[in-house]
Amino acid sequence: MSDASLDPALLQRFTGIVGARHALTSLQDIAPYVSEPRGLWHGRTLLVLRPGSVDEVSRILQLATQTQTPIVPQGGNTGLVGGQMPDASGGQVVLCMSRLNTIREIDPLSNTITAEAGVVLQNVQEAAEKVDRLFPLSLASQGSCQLGGNLSSNAGGTNVLAYGNARELCLGLEVVLPTGEVFDDLRKLKKDNTGYDLKSLFIGAEGTLGVITAAVLKLFPQPKGKKVAFAGLPSVQAALGLFGLASEQAGGSLTAFELIGGRPYEFTLAHGARVVRPLASEWPWYALMEISSSRSLEDAGELMEAVLEAALEAGLAGDAVVSASVAQAQALWDFREKMSESQKPEGASIKHDISVPIASIPAFIEQAEKEVKCLVPGARLVCFGHMGDGNLHYNISRPVDAEDADFLALYRPVNDVVHAVVRQFGGSISAEHGIGQLKRTELIATAPPVAIDLMRRMKAVFDPAGIMNPGKVI
């Protein structure tokens, strides 16, 4: 697909649907849509469309299918795998969903919120809070990422342990199909066994099967109190033991369990802006735990104390602090959330967003480290993540004395080594970030051929003209 396909007459037809004001064509207006904050993904386009209604989305996709014009849906442009970025041809039209930003309804009795794709995640959280409810999906980018992107990438984050990922939080969807037809399944039902689960298919499809325009999401009662603990651990094996113990004692009240390696802890102390040192002593591993109580803050505190007492007695933790105020709890979370950016000043890094069965985490970490260091002696492992979900951000910073470029030249071989270990443990090479452009070739090469074949044939069912986000996922 070359620029030629976006001839002026066609541009004019697309523009006519949304109006000139919402059809961006100047380089300057387009710039924010063809690169992203981290600067890793770039693309080109001649046209960014900003529809203001489901009907406009429908007419855009209908025209796109008729004219075989590729469409790249984009939400908050925070995706990490390039799923939201047009290719370099200039022939793909960016469909910006930001103007569909209405919260259509909140129903605190049914515990649901119905919101459009362009609503910023934090606005969903805040709308829920106003009616004393919790919308638990929580990501570092929540101030700018949008619901449509969250659903299209089946977003995870720090609350999956207790509340599930985006797919599990979604009860109903409204989707514009590539033909322009609207699939309206905006129902507030926890139970519905009427045919195949189409909803789950669109969620996580990264805009390759249609465009999500609105969703019904689950709300939960607001916890009455939360306590956050930060513990120093002698080993990753102890982290596994602590997780088991905390799950056992706190059940569904354990709302987060984050594993933090010694090195990302050091990096964050050294480079994190305005971070507070969580513990006086230093440990090979750390855990951040959150307990949420439906009863009271005191109750959350007592439960946390009981867990930590048992952990210290069993030698699973060596030192621990518990937040004594909301501000302290926030400071501990802030430390965790600054972990990614605190890796930057240490030079180039090679990142992995993987999951393995929880019981395999210690063995995975041991073997992956061995193999990475064999390939890159001096490589510095920066491992942290959502241990309760088996999901690790298994990152590697360059050796202290290496050049960035030399290290990054090894991106693919390092990926290959790490992902081979992931597969050996029955894990996933994309736990929560998705496939996008970044992992498409690897997915196709390494997933079972029967799965790839089914996915391709399903893609053809939904999108016979192949206009939806081509070059992504499959």
Added chain:
Amino acid sequence: MSDASLDPALLQRFTGIVGARHALTSLQDIAPYVSEPRGLWHGRTLLVLRPGSVDEVSRILQLATQTQTPIVPQGGNTGLVGGQMPDASGGQVVLCMSRLNTIREIDPLSNTITAEAGVVLQNVQEAAEKVDRLFPLSLASQGSCQLGGNLSSNAGGTNVLAYGNARELCLGLEVVLPTGEVFDDLRKLKKDNTGYDLKSLFIGAEGTLGVITAAVLKLFPQPKGKKVAFAGLPSVQAALGLFGLASEQAGGSLTAFELIGGRPYEFTLAHGARVVRPLASEWPWYALMEISSSRSLEDAGELMEAVLEAALEAGLAGDAVVSASVAQAQALWDFREKMSESQKPEGASIKHDISVPIASIPAFIEQAEKEVKCLVPGARLVCFGHMGDGNLHYNISRPVDAEDADFLALYRPVNDVVHAVVRQFGGSISAEHGIGQLKRTELIATAPPVAIDLMRRMKAVFDPAGIMNPGKVI
């Protein structure tokens, strides 16, 4: 498809795959597979195959696709909508999954169990218990229903409120596709964003897309104590208030909230074998609540007392008992579980398995009652169900002085009236039992045409020869 298609040579080829001992052909051997315990569904077949391995299932389906022989997968034969039953032609082969009954692995650290499709649900629960874990899926038929059927029908039951339905409890699947290929996705991962969610498609597909042979299921810590309460309520509006209050105070510890109408309560007192009267006083509505504590039995008791105290004070409940022993808790559950069978002695009934948004339950009940009584004056509404999921078993017993046959002649018009009200409230005509044969025509007639079209085209992708459970779902 007539008998003729199952010619002796073809029968012989199928028999050769499983061995003569496991290929049933005599009327007597076949009888248990062509009717079911309630006697509502009957079919015919010349051949029941009982494969003993995934490889045998694969070879059966491969041959079936080659020869265009329809296959009807069957588990414990407890389905309520005829999904497991061959048609009357005799030309469909029943594929009984009971011999694939191995629990392949339990991993208490990862909180997973990997079990084959033919494992009886109760055996999964008991295997989990042995390692001090909970597998929460719980149904009246758990002593005979099998995992493959539970997943294929996306089973619900009484624990969905806190733990989710079968789809949400499943982490990984092994499925034999109609071509005989094996889709192996038996992974123990809570997070995996590598392409389209094929797993969710097979779950709830009632064997129309392939045959589930094994699954990885989530386990949970065993609660340390449970309390069950039975409360008398002045109105269904009060039930909604009580549910809100209990959710708010108990959070994820509220593991069941069942609504029970005055009439099914009376029927169960009158006809339930060895049931114990839960309350001395009589009320228009009742609720059965269960609270499970990760801490202790006392803790569950205190939480339950706090909920009931607040409910009595607010006038949401008028009377209540709390179980003082495991036996008493069991007796209260037993009362709830005998509700279905206790309706039988009251004569013919017309049943509905519906869901509506929780907030709409009172309005739904009021309007549906009005319309049903307009159609059948004297009809007796027997409404109970999983209120916390918006799921009601909205049954109707014939008028006291009516003949069964006269009442049953109104089956379809009564269904139509009730389901029209369900749709008006954005509900589902099959909340947990599935579509099977029973609701297929209605689903096709009333679901959005765009959804039906997508489902049919997906069916063609998975099952191009159309051999998988034809005449079911879609």
